[in-house]
Each structure stands twice: as structure tokens, then as C-alpha cells.
Amino acid sequence: MEGLFELADLLGESMQRELDTRGLTRPRAEVVWRLGSDGTMTQKQLSQALRCTPRNVTGLLDALEGSGLVVRRPHPHDRRSTLVGLTSRGKRASAAWAEGYTKLANTLFADFNSAELASFVRILDRVRARLRRVPPVRQSLSPTAP
Amino acid sequence: MEGLFELADLLGESMQRELDTRGLTRPRAEVVWRLGSDGTMTQKQLSQALRCTPRNVTGLLDALEGSGLVVRRPHPHDRRSTLVGLTSRGKRASAAWAEGYTKLANTLFADFNSAELASFVRILDRVRARLRRVPPVRQSLSPTAP
DNA sequence: TATTGTTATACTCTATAACTATA
DNA sequence: TATAGTTATAGAGTATAACAATA
Numbered sequence: 407m408e409g410l411f412e413l414a415d416l417l418g419e420s421m422q423r424e425l426d427t428r429g430l431t432r433p434r435a436e437v438v439w440r441l442g443s444d445g446t447m448t449q450k451q452l453s454q455a456l457r458c459t460p461r462n463v464t465g466l467l468d469a470l471e472g473s474g475l476v477v478r479r480p481h482p483h484d485r486r487s488t489l490v491g492l493t494s495r496g497k498r499a500s501a502a503w504a505e506g507y508t509k510l511a512n513t514l515f516a517d518f519n520s521a522e523l524a525s526f527v528r529i530l531d532r533v534r535a536r537l538r539r540v541p542p543v544r545q546s547l548s549p550t551a552p
Numbered sequence: 553m554e555g556l557f558e559l560a561d562l563l564g565e566s567m568q569r570e571l572d573t574r575g576l577t578r579p580r581a582e583v584v585w586r587l588g589s590d591g592t593m594t595q596k597q598l599s600q601a602l603r604c605t606p607r608n609v610t611g612l613l614d615a616l617e618g619s620g621l622v623v624r625r626p627h628p629h630d631r632r633s634t635l636v637g638l639t640s641r642g643k644r645a646s647a648a649w650a651e652g653y654t655k656l657a658n659t660l661f662a663d664f665n666s667a668e669l670a671s672f673v674r675i676l677d678r679v680r681a682r683l684r685r686v687p688p689v690r691q692s693l694s695p696t697a698p
Numbered sequence: 699t700a701t702t703g704t705t706a707t708a709c710t711c712t713a714t715a716a717c718t719a720t721a
Numbered sequence: 722t723a724t725a726g727t728t729a730t731a732g733a734g735t736a737t738a739a740c741a742a743t744a
Contacts, residue, residue, distance in 0.1 A: 408657070409677060409680060410559075410563070411653065413560070414559070414563040414564060416680060416684065417556070417683070418564065420683060432734095433733085448702080449702075449703065450701085459735075459737080460703060461703085461704080461705090461735085462734070462735055462736080463703085464703065464704065464705095465734075465735085466734085481702095484702085485744085486701065486702040486703070486742065487701090487743095488703070507554075507557065511554070511556065511557075515679065522671060522674075525668060525672065526671070526672055526675045526676075528668075530555050530556060530559060533559065533660045533661065534558060534562060536660050537562045537563070537566060537660055577710070577711080579711060580710095595726065596725060596726080604711090604713090605712075605714080606726060606727085607714085608711070608713075609726085610727065610728095611710085611711075630721075630725080631721085631725095632720045632721065632726070633720095633724090633726085
């Protein structure tokens, strides 16, 4: 089933190519993507959503604010916090990506009949659910194991 | 078909977790992986295989040599070149990862009957082949599009 | 006293350009 | 003259720790 790993790599490369043509790095694109999906949030919430440090968020937002995709606004009730949201340009970018991925998926899965697709999706869902629960198999991957 | 993108992400995270527990970064692990798959090669060949600059290879090899996973040897016929290969520890690491991924795949795809699996693999292969040919859809992903 | 976001500092990956040794 | 690998320099992402403002 190495094909699955290769497919995952190919999907990653495909996404990367898209970002390169837009002059956006992947971490910055993830910020835009997240804000587009979940809407305005504080930097703290963003750092939790992206699973990175608050310091990291500061740097990414500085760059994205500079290129006009994102705005920082004071939190109305907590003056320690900063609310982050997409500009109209950021919203267009986020929506365009979502559309692009949908198109890509449609292209990739065109020409399959519905029975095949249903079977594929069923297996995909079960594999995905299982992957979420699989713990890292540390022992078998140890490069220092005897 | 967003499930496929999510699965790709999950697989990536799963691999990343493995590397984290080993104290290896992804770029360094890719060097070890590549040398394990294709055997000894020059730094030039490595930079082409990894699609990065020769300078980048130098840095990765410096680190990997320091941790004893890789050795540099003079090329027997061309004194400009350097041959790079895995140490025995590097070979163990590479083999252990391959085994780990096989185990993961086996875990993920246990409990499916052979007809389901055959159907899944067939679609997977066709999607993969198509993905290799799909060009980036630049227009539809443009954040600056009107 | 705890939390939010920042500055200070450091390490890794990556790239381009200039340079050395060799072909 | 061209090639392989290095040093020099720079920018992005990430982390920890110390700090300011606010709760």
C-alpha cells in the first residue's frame, strides 16, 4: 500500500506548487486558510489551531499584514488580546483555494462510476478514522535499536 | 473528496511524529531514506534526487555525518566528487522506517476484504497517475484575481 | 497571580553568489 | 572552460525565555 504514501506526497507537492505560483509560503497559507475556515479569532486561538507558539504567530501575521491579506484589530472586551481576520483580498484568496481544491478533486475523480467511488470513500473514511487513533510505533522505528 | 486531503495531512503528521521521536528533521530523514532506497551516490546526484541546491546538501550531510548516520568518501575516479553512503547505523534507521511504514499500512488496511482492497488500489493508482499529469490551475487559485 | 502578545536569541532549512580544486 | 563541493550571506520558520500590559 505504498501507493497511498506516494499519493500523499504528490498531493502535498501539488499544493506546494500552487502556493509557489502565488508567492505564499505554506505556513502563511495555513494562516489564511484557517482564518477563512473558522473566521476571526485571537492570536492565542490561532496559535492553538495551528499548533505553534504565539511567537510564531506574531511573525506570520507581521508578514501577512504586510502583504495585505490579514488585519489585526483590538479585542473589544480584553485589551490584552488581538483579533485577527482576513481582509477582502485575504477572503478572495481563501475562497479561491477552496474552489481550486474542489476542482482538483473533481478532476482526479472524474470518470469513476458511483459504485467505485462509494467503495473508495468507504475505505478512505475507515482508514482515516483508524489513522487518527494509531499511536506512533516507536520501537519498530528506532534507528538506534539493536 | 476532502477526505483524501485530510488523509494526506494525517499521513504527513504521522510521519512527522515518528521523526520527532527520533530527533530527526524531515529533510535529514529524506536524505537517509533516499540513500537507503537508491544506495551510495555523489552529493550532486543527491541534490538532484532531493531537488535542492548542492549547498543545501552540504548542510544536511554535515549534520547527518555528525550524528553518525552517513559517511562521505572520496570518489575513486573523480577527485572533485564525494560519494555519500549510509553507515551501518544509518542503514538500520532506513530499514526500520521502511518496516514501520509497512506495519502502519498493514494496520490501516487490516479487516478489508480482498475485493474492497482491489477496488481501492485500482482507484488509487488511477488517481495517482492522473495527479502526476495535472498542471497547476493557476487562474482559479489566484488571490489577486478580480 | 495568570494571560496575551511582544522582544531577544538561537537553530534549521533554503537560496544565490563567489570561490577552490579538479576535470 | 565546465563541474563538484565549499564558504559567505540572507531570509523564512520555529522554539524557549524574559518582559510589558492587562485581567
